[in-house]
Amino acid sequence: MTAGPAAAAGVPWPSSEHYASRARRQAIILAATTLVVALAYALAIIATDGEFLLVVPLVAVFVAIAIIAHPPAGIYLVFGGALLFEQFAISGLAPPTAQSHIFENISEYTPVPIKLSVVDLLMLLTFASWLVRGVAVGREPLRAGPFGKAVAAYTTVFVVGVAIGVSRGGGWDPNAALNELRAPAELCLVYFLATNLIRDRAQLFVLLAEFVGLVGVKALQGISNYLGAQSLGLSLEAVTSHEDVVFFDVAIALMVVVALLGLRTKLTYALMALVPVILTAEVLTQRRVGFIALATVVLAMLMVSATVAPRRVLVLAVVGAIAFGAYAAFFWDESGPVAEPLRAIQTVIDPGAKSARDAGSDHWRDIENRNIASTIRQLPLTGVGVGQQYFFQEEPPPLPASFPYWRYITHNAVLWLWLKAGPLGAFALWFLVARVLLVGSSLYVRLRDPGLRLVAALPVAVVVCQIVFSSVDLGLSYTRTMLVLGTSLGLVAVLVQPKVPSRDGEMAAQR
Secondary structure (H helix, E strand, O other): OOOOHHHHOOOOOOOHHHHHHHHHHHHHHHHHHHHHHHHHHHHHHHHOOOOHHHOHHHHHHHHHHHHHHOOHHHHHHHHHHHHHOOOOOOOOOOOHHHOOOOOOOHHHOOOOOOOOOHHHHHHHHHHHHHHHHHHOOOOOOOOOOOOHHHHHHHHHHHHHHHHHHHHHOOOOOHHHHHHHHHHHHHHHHHHHHHHHHOOOHHHHHHHHHHHHHHHHHHHHHHHHHHHHHHHOOOOOOOOOOOOHHHHHHHHHHHHHHHHHHOOOOHHHHHHHHHHHHHHHHHHHHOOHHHHHHHHHHHHHHHHHHOOOOHHHHHHHHHHHHHHHHHHHHHHOOOOOHHHHHHHHHHHHHOHHHOOHHHHHHHHHHHHHHHHHHHHHHHOOOOOOOOOOOOOOOOOOOOOOOOOOOOOOOOOOHHHHHHHHHHHHHHHHHHHHHHHHHHHHHHHHHHOOOHHHHHHHHHHHHHHHHHHHHHOOOOOOOOHHHHHHHHHHHHHHHHHOOOOOOOHHHHHHHHO
16 A cells, blocks of 8 residues: 555644644634624624614625525525515504515615615525526526416516507606516516425425414514504504515415314414414404405315315314304494404495595595506507506595505506506416416315425415405515515425425435
8 A cells, every 4th residue: 555645755644633623723713703793893883873784794795605505595585584574664653674675676775776675686696596506517407387387477478568568658667667577577586496496395394484483473563563552542554564464364274274184283383373363463454355365265275175174174164154153243333453354344235334444445446446447448458568657537646655656556456467468467367376276276185295285275375365465455566475475386396296305305316
């Protein structure tokens, strides 16, 4: 046996103690550097009376390192951010989660001329990291998932809408067009990222746990906002963001699925504990569409589960009907938060029973719907296009400055697609909805694992709630709801595999 170069030269091989000593020195240097940087930041923050922007570079570095080292972390961050942080201010409230600006263009609150949000940059960094680590080296095949064509078609109609808007000339507004394009583009990007980065069972349940936990946090925050306003004698229009009811409804629907499947895990116990809190927050939000969406999605979950657990569905339906009947009998003539769910029914039966707030909201939407109908009659095949105002035959009361694009984007988000790309836009939306409902419900029935059935129920519940909500509000143009929708749809790519891999199996396959 020949000696190595070091031995031949008379130099002893480095011992294990040498390597351990070097590792200790490196750790000490790293710790000292971290301490110095942290101390410098602390002093800077104190000197500037708590300037938040000083922390941003440090946080950005850590986030970038995490995403580059582990691209799925980007999905976790985007999904969690969409659930936790508000996109718009809540009138009369200033919770810390509404001060993050992560959904705003960076140019709107800094001198940096970037018309992208922090969330946009996170997704682009995640995309670049995945591209370099996965596709570029040929380790992971690109996949479109079961909804790839439908999501791509949905996003493409907005590109067609831009062409229509530009061709009509006149008052085409590029800033309005960018605002209209953002949510569909984010849906498409986060869907394909989730489809390609979420590849095993463990990752599915990380996202599911993230959903349950953060929706619970938002519910607690809503209750806290309500109690704080009551203690100060304030009357607030809302205690959460409008779109939070979508997440509340989905969480409650998942609890219905858990009950029907008899699923018992730490996650489902946590969901069970949080549902009363979430339901309380739902009531305190005083959003009629939230209660309508909740009834619709619960009915959808019962229908999907009818072939899986018919007896439990029947029992739950009967018990639920009796409980709701008793509730309605006791609280029909009552007022206050406890009677809020009944208000959605009362205003349909007797329009004169509407509160001044509800009547004003309905009046604005009635005017909007008449203007939408007038625009569609004038441009039935193309719509006005993205970046163009729709036509106003009747002028509604102006909306707050926080929503400057109300002449471009309608509260009736379902018809907004027709306004922007004609019947092609409407078809793309309903094709996506139908595809999700068919694939999701089919997987829910075919899968034998109750945990995976719960995952399959998530995109179905999100789509149902999103469509009901979007029929009267801006659901399809909200970044938060579209990011949650896109991520939820991306999870289904794992479920359609012949065998859902576990984390151990995934790692073994890569070795």
